[in-house]
Amino acid sequence: MPDHDSTTLLTRQTKRRRVDIGVKRTVGSVIFTRARETLFDSMNQSHGPDQDGDCSLVGHGHGGTTSDGEKSNVLRKLLKRANSYEDTIMPFPGATIISQLLKNNIGKNGGSDSGFQGSGALSSGGSEIQAEDACSNSSRDQDSPSDCLSPGPPLPPPSSSSSFGRPPPPSSLNSHAPSQPLCLSSFDLDRLSDEHLRAKRARVENIIRGMSHSPHVRPNGSDHNQESNRENENSSNNSNSSNDHRGDSSHNTSNHNHIRSDCPSSLLSSPGSRAGVVGIGEVYRENKRKQRLPQQQHSFTQLVCSRQEQRQEERRQLKLQLEDMQKQLRQLQEKFYQIYDSETEEEEENGESGEVDRGGEREEDGNLSEDSIRSDGLEERHRDRGRHSHDELSELDPGLFLDRARALLREQALLDGDIEEDVDGRDEEERNGERVMKRRGGAAGGRGGGGRQLAETLKQELNCAVSQVVDTVVKGFSSPKQAVSHHHGCHSNTPAAPSSSSNSSSSCPPPFGPLPSLTPDSRFGSGALALTLNGDGSPTPNYHSSNPRLHCFGDVIVPSPLDSFGGLSSRLSGVPTPNDQTEALPLVVRKSGGGGGGENINPSLPPPPPPHHPSLHPSPLTASLGFSPPSFRHPFPLPLMGYPFQSPLGSHGGGAGYPPGPKDHHRSSPDSMDMTRETVSLRTKMAALGGGHLSHHHHRQSSPSQHGPEGLSLSLIKSECGDLQDIADISPYSGSTIQEGLSPNHLKKAKLMFFYTRYPSSNMLKMYFSDVKFNRCITSQLIKWFSNFREFYYIQMEKFARQAINEGVTASEEMTVGRDAELFRALNMHYNKANDFEVPDRFLEVAQVTLREFFNAIVAGKDADPSWKKAIYKVICKLDSEVPEVFKSPNCLQELLHD
DNA sequence: GTCAAGCCTG
DNA sequence: CAGGCTTGAC
Numbered sequence: 001m002p003d004h005d006s007t008t009l010l011t012r013q014t015k016r017r018r019v020d021i022g023v024k025r026t027v028g029s030v031i032f033t034r035a036r037e038t039l040f041d042s043m044n045q046s047h048g049p050d051q052d053g054d055c056s057l058v059g060h061g062h063g064g065t066t067s068d069g070e071k072s073n074v075l076r077k078l079l080k081r082a083n084s085y086e087d088t089i090m091p092f093p094g095a096t097i098i099s100q101l102l103k104n105n106i107g108k109n110g111g112s113d114s115g116f117q118g119s120g121a122l123s124s125g126g127s128e129i130q131a132e133d134a135c136s137n138s139s140r141d142q143d144s145p146s147d148c149l150s151p152g153p154p155l156p157p158p159s160s161s162s163s164f165g166r167p168p169p170p171s172s173l174n175s176h177a178p179s180q181p182l183c184l185s186s187f188d189l190d191r192l193s194d195e196h197l198r199a200k201r202a203r204v205e206n207i208i209r210g211m212s213h214s215p216h217v218r219p220n221g222s223d224h225n226q227e228s229n230r231e232n233e234n235s236s237n238n239s240n241s242s243n244d245h246r247g248d249s250s251h252n253t254s255n256h257n258h259i260r261s262d263c264p265s266s267l268l269s270s271p272g273s274r275a276g277v278v279g280i281g282e283v284y285r286e287n288k289r290k291q292r293l294p295q296q297q298h299s300f301t302q303l304v305c306s307r308q309e310q311r312q313e314e315r316r317q318l319k320l321q322l323e324d325m326q327k328q329l330r331q332l333q334e335k336f337y338q339i340y341d342s343e344t345e346e347e348e349e350n351g352e353s354g355e356v357d358r359g360g361e362r363e364e365d366g367n368l369s370e371d372s373i374r375s376d377g378l379e380e381r382h383r384d385r386g387r388h389s390h391d392e393l394s395e396l397d398p399g400l401f402l403d404r405a406r407a408l409l410r411e412q413a414l415l416d417g418d419i420e421e422d423v424d425g426r427d428e429e430e431r432n433g434e435r436v437m438k439r440r441g442g443a444a445g446g447r448g449g450g451g452r453q454l455a456e457t458l459k460q461e462l463n464c465a466v467s468q469v470v471d472t473v474v475k476g477f478s479s480p481k482q483a484v485s486h487h488h489g490c491h492s493n494t495p496a497a498p499s500s501s502s503n504s505s506s507s508c509p510p511p512f513g514p515l516p517s518l519t520p521d522s523r524f525g526s527g528a529l530a531l532t533l534n535g536d537g538s539p540t541p542n543y544h545s546s547n548p549r550l551h552c553f554g555d556v557i558v559p560s561p562l563d564s565f566g567g568l569s570s571r572l573s574g575v576p577t578p579n580d581q582t583e584a585l586p587l588v589v590r591k592s593g594g595g596g597g598g599e600n601i602n603p604s605l606p607p608p609p610p611p612h613h614p615s616l617h618p619s620p621l622t623a624s625l626g627f628s629p630p631s632f633r634h635p636f637p638l639p640l641m642g643y644p645f646q647s648p649l650g651s652h653g654g655g656a657g658y659p660p661g662p663k664d665h666h667r668s669s670p671d672s673m674d675m676t677r678e679t680v681s682l683r684t685k686m687a688a689l690g691g692g693h694l695s696h697h698h699h700r701q702s703s704p705s706q707h708g709p710e711g712l713s714l715s716l717i718k719s720e721c722g723d724l725q726d727i728a729d730i731s732p733y734s735g736s737t738i739q740e741g742l743s744p745n746h747l748k749k750a751k752l753m754f755f756y757t758r759y760p761s762s763n764m765l766k767m768y769f770s771d772v773k774f775n776r777c778i779t780s781q782l783i784k785w786f787s788n789f790r791e792f793y794y795i796q797m798e799k800f801a802r803q804a805i806n807e808g809v810t811a812s813e814e815m816t817v818g819r820d821a822e823l824f825r826a827l828n829m830h831y832n833k834a835n836d837f838e839v840p841d842r843f844l845e846v847a848q849v850t851l852r853e854f855f856n857a858i859v860a861g862k863d864a865d866p867s868w869k870k871a872i873y874k875v876i877c878k879l880d881s882e883v884p885e886v887f888k889s890p891n892c893l894q895e896l897l898h899d
Numbered sequence: 900g901t902c903a904a905g906c907c908t909g
Numbered sequence: 910c911a912g913g914c915t916t917g918a919c
Contacts, residue, residue, distance in 0.1 A: 747910090780903085787905070791905080
């Protein structure tokens with residue numbers, strides 16, 4: 001860990017510096033990568049020592065805004081009960097789940113858990129990050145920066161100067177918790193150190209502000225991570241470096257140690273502890289400290305470095321703390337279940353058996369929760385309530401458990417009637433009905449509980465039925481292996497197939513003997529998860545809410561339902577044309593009139609040939625085009641597949657009526673090399689954006705191994721940066737003929753098109769690359785291609801013009817460009833390497849004009865002007881001619897090259 | 900602020 | 910050929 005820490009620290013500092021100078025792109029991506037990693041780590045509940053801060057941060061970062069808000073409310077209630085931390089939390093509405101949970105647990109259990117000695121470190125980590133977020137970034141939109149600007153003020157009750165996680169010494173802190181020495185002390189220590197740290201943080205922040213007034217010190221939110229960590233260290237360092245108080249701190253720390261050694265065995269022992277008892281002396285010390293600390297500002301880097309070891313220590317404690325907390329939670333959960341089971345035993349059995357299946361499927365959502373647990377079937381009802389899977393810790397809160405248990409019981413009573421009606425209302429699946437009847441006769445072997453059992457059974461059946469319907473619909477769109485995306489939780493809960501559901505129902509009632517045997521984690525973790533999952537497969541508002549961040553970050557491109565629907569609906573309401581203009585038309589130099597160069601200003605050139613076709617109607621070929629094999633096509637992005645209503649498009653099944661051209665077959669070998677580069681760049685971007693979740697991106701398009709290099713496209717990545725609209729734009733009805741990426745053949749085609757047009761408009765590109773799903777990135781890439789073509793073209797022109805001048809040519813008229821000209825050969829080599837395309841004469845003419853323009857300009861000495869070429873560009877851009885209709889065909893290469 | 904062109908670089 | 914960057918138009 002030490003190494004990792006130091007390195008990350010260094011990198012963080014480096015990044016910070018870079019951020020400060022405004023180089024934010026790389027920084028952003030890198031930081032994001034890290035943040036994302038931590039996100040998944042935290043989701044997986046791995047308590048690596050170095051993740052504590054990150055976990056908190058991540059939680060705050062994404063879920064923090066919305067979901068945490070809700071939870072905070074709930075938590076606040078709990079806290080009120082505990083009558084302890086309310087004031088602490090209030091200033092930071094987005095308090096991290098972990099820290100709150102810790103506090104809650106401690107408060108609820110009376111701080112009986114001795115394993116929480118380290119909680120001070122943990123919670124301080126969380127709240128510190130909160131404080132950091134709230135304070136450090138003035139440019140960020142935080143509620144009340146004032147809270148943080150002033151070094152000490154908003155800090156709730158004065159706190160002791162406990163320095164969490166610091167090595168031993170003797171103690172003086174446990175004075176406030178005599179009866180519950182250890183646990184309460186730890187609790188208080190937690191809180192106190194939290195506040196203390198916050199005070200320090202505020203001071204540090206204040207100083208930072210004073211030092212650098214740069215408002216954009218932290219250009220992007222991802223920076224929180226480093227920032228908070230860094231400052232965390234700084235604050236810690238400050239406290240440490242204050243020698244005057246070392247005595248106090250050491251006392252406190254020793255107390256910590258003492259607690260740790262004694263407590264662990266007392267899990268769940270004493271329930272009634274209250275927080276907030278702070279000795280006056282400690283208050284005094286704290287205040288004293290506050291006054292002095294601001295003077296200790298040193299170089300941050302020094303502080304950071306010197307603080308490494310203590311951080312490690314803290315982390316160790318954090319880890320221990322977390323483990324203990326887990327233990328405690330398990331016990332609480334078991335307790336809860338004992339209570340709950342006694343009341344709802346029968347339902348429990350039924351519900352759980354149903355959940356087992358779901359749990360199994362849920363396990364596919366690796367990133368949602370490592371625990372696939374069963375949860376009471378009734379919890380499905382809670383899924384609409386904005387619960388979030390990766391915040392499952394909050395679900396583990398004992399208070400919540402109890403509350404929810406009551407709620408469940410209440411709802412249970414209602415369920416009996418409701419479900420009956422629901423089932424009756426649905427005649428969609430007769431098999432289900434049969435099964436239900438069976439179940440009624442068999443499993444629900446009658447008595448008062450039988451009603452509930454029946455209700456559960458019915459509910460499960462209903463779920464199965466709906467799931468089946470959804471699946472059948474979805475399967476129509478999804479390629480077999482892509483049908484299920486592991487990333488978004490949508491699919492998870494719906495049984496993949498009737499068979500599975502029937503299995504589940506058949507095995508429903510019995511499987512799980514009551515709970516105690518199960519680890520609470522498994523029971524409740526899934527409960528939390530289940531809340532995010534949609535039992536009946538229908539979209540719910542909180543469908544993706546479990547990870548709001550997914551909306552913007554590349555690793556998981558999960559458009560929110562609204563996004564998806566918006567895009568989809570707009571598409572559906574629009575004209576189903578692959579050429580749909582989904583974006584603003586780029587400014588393009590040429591062909592403003594859509595005509596082909598009638599306004600040729602160069603007298604030496606004949607007007608370009610008239611267009612062979614009206615440029616603006618969709619090509620009839622668009623429906624049957626494409627460069628890539630059918631399997632490559634995907635009607636719409638996977639995230640959309642979870643939604644049943646997308647079925648209208650039915651069965652493209654793999655692109656029937658979409659015969660891959662001969663070119664497609666042999667393309668994979670020769671041209672695949674060309675794509676290597678693109679692939680590489682794509683991967684680079686992906687790595688930067690999404691860390692280790694490359695595969696999911698590929699899923700969206702297709703797996704490269706399966707479909708060849710064409711499946712990869714830079715544009716894909718680019719679009720992932722937040723162009724959800726583009727994702728949504730992938731039209732379901734497009735007949736599976738549109739691909740998202742540009743292939744080597746597209747490049748080849750573009751080169752050939754350059755013989756006709758040097759300045760194609762984006763409209764034109766869309767027309768002629770109708771087999772490509774155009775989005776901003778694709779358009780940019782195509783434009784860039786032509787830009788590069790032009791670049792080469794003009795370079796050659798200038799080169800040959802100068803060469804001619806050097807050779808003594810005096811008049812531009814002496815220069816001609818024929819097919820045997822060196823200039824032409826160079827150009828042809830570049831744009832038509834295989835020379836399998838007959839370059840139009842018009843191009844020769846244009847090349848000749850260009851060459852002469854350059855020649856004249858150079859001779860006239862215009863090249864002294866840095867922008868002397870622009871005049872030439874202006875001339876040349878008017879010489880574009882219409883691109884033959886054949887180029888509109890996706891298979892034009894075959895037609896052109898094999899003629 | 901966005902977009903595209905153009906230039907430079909790798 | 911693509912990425913970064915600047916510039917200019919809108």
